Amino acid sequence: MFDKVKTVLSQMTGCPVDKIQKDTAIKSLEGWDSLKHIKIVLAIEEAFDTVFTGSEIEKLTDVKSILETLQQRG
Numbered sequence: 001m002f003d004k005v006k007t008v009l010s011q012m013t014g015c016p017v018d019k020i021q022k023d024t025a026i027k028s029l030e031g032w033d034s035l036k037h038i039k040i041v042l043a044i045e046e047a048f049d050t051v052f053t054g055s056e057i058e059k060l061t062d063v064k065s066i067l068e069t070l071q072q073r074g
Contacts, residue, residue, distance in 0.1 A: 005066055008047050012040045025062045044070075 006020045013031040026032060026040065041060060045051055050073055052060070059065050 001070060002063075002067060004047060005044065005063060005070070008043050009040065009063070012036065012043050020063060022064045022067065023062060026060065026066075048073075 002022070006017045009015065009020050009024075009026075009029060010017045013029040013036065015030045020029070026037060041052060041057055044060075044066060048070055050070070052069065056069050060069065
């Protein structure tokens with residue numbers, strides 16, 4: 001799951017996969033802006049065939065929170 005999230009983030013921002021860690025803040029990634037954040041969320045939803053709630057999206061601030069939210073969904 002972690003590798004898949006890193007791949008999506010890398011594809012969306014252009015940040016090298018090896019620079020993305022579990023404690024990486026999404027807004028610290030190269031190429032991040034608020035519009036890109038929405039696109040990242042949509043790409044993760046598509047990659048994992050899920051839809052986040054509004055409150056979940058607000059909490060998706062780093063790689064760890066993305067992984068935890070996806071794990072809670074099973």
